[in-house]
Amino acid sequence: MNSINFYIVDVFAETKYTGNQLAVFTNAANLTSEQMQLIAKEINYSETTFLTSPQQTSGGYNVRIFTPEQELPFAGHPTLGTAYIIQREIIKHPVTKILLNLKVGQIPVTVNYIDASVECMWMKQKEPTFHQILDVETIAEVLKIPPDEIDGRFPIQEVSTGVPFIIVPLKTLESLKRIKVNQDKYFEIISTTDAKCILVFCPETYHSNNQLNVRVFCDYLGIPEDPATGSANGCLAGYLVEYSYFGKQKISIRVEQGYEIKRPSLLLLEAEKKDTAIEVYVGGKAIMVARGEFV
The missing domain is CATH 3.10.310.10 (Diaminopimelate Epimerase; Chain A, domain 1)
Structure with a gap:
């Protein structure tokens, strides 16, 4: 396995070391599902996400979400945290909306800024x-x-x-x-x-x-x-x-x-x-x- 970059973010947090921890891997195209699951278990956060390509598909970014035990079709703090990393490390300039292609379907994340820095993000979830x-x-x-x-x-x-x-x-x-x-x-x-x-x-x-x-x-x-x-x-x-x-x-x-x-x-x-x-x-x-x- 080649080296793969990751970021750790605290999501739904008001300050560092609060909220929910998330690890985001941004160059995971060559990882198998089994490797992703092993990494998620090693990280042992509630969820770990894997961006399988820095390029968009159907206008969105392909993302997979794993708990320490299994893959999930959708989860909230991984959606927001991954969108945050995509904006900051992949797109690298302010955009108002980021689409994530998840197992559950495409989820839009709206990004609000203060002085070009991300201030808050919103995801529209599927109808309950x-x-x-x-x-x-x-x-x-x-x-x-x-x-x-x-x-x-x-x-x-x-x-x-x-x-x-x-x-x-x-x-x-x-x-x-x-x-x-x-x-x-x-x-x-x-x-x-x-x-x-x-x-x-x-x-x-x-x-x-x-x-x-x-x-x-x-x-x-x-x-x-x-x-x-x-x-x-x-x-x-x-x-x-x-x-x-x-x-x-x-x-x-x-x-x-x-x-x-x-x-x-x-x-x-x-x-x-x-x-x-x-x-x-x-x-x-x-x-x-x-x-x-x-x-």
Whole structure:
């Protein structure tokens, strides 16, 4: 294997060493799928991405996403982080939109600048779809919390914008902080669902200028808890609009995640229901941390 360049970025981060870590390999054309998987396991971040060509195909850049355990058709922080590296290291001049060709399809990323430096990026996710509704008592057992701490006004449901997640509404931050996943019950429940990861949220937050606090658990993918999950929060945005969680079918909110594992993250969610369709956008910042090469 020839040496391959990589970059490390913190995504959905306000400062370095927060948010979700991502490794981006920019000259991965000669890597096999098996080599990509081995590298992702060696890096051992939630996800690692591989740009398979610096040239565009159908107007977009071909990108593959791997967790330590398997390839994914879509993931949020890898989409934004890879777009950030493409703009900074491949394109090298301001552009307003970058298209990524992922397994799930082509995902557009809009780039906002301050003085020619990337300030924030937004990805438009696939339209959310709503699937199986799950039992309160069963999920309470998985999370090791009493059933009455789950907000019964809203369903526990599988939602997908490309990758499905089980969305669980809680009443309080104290309940969310106490969660300890019961591994046996977790693997039992996901054997019956398309979704293999669980997003839990509540309306109480660490910071008053944020609207929701979120935790995401993905042991099936080799990620016990994820510090910032763009794909899951896209599903959450669709859910919030579908069920008028804030009393309306349009939202523009700030979501905090990762505080319980000391990787505080900030995700920006915008969504609106138009007729029967829901448009979902997830935004945030990316910060360069390191660069190097695999040899």
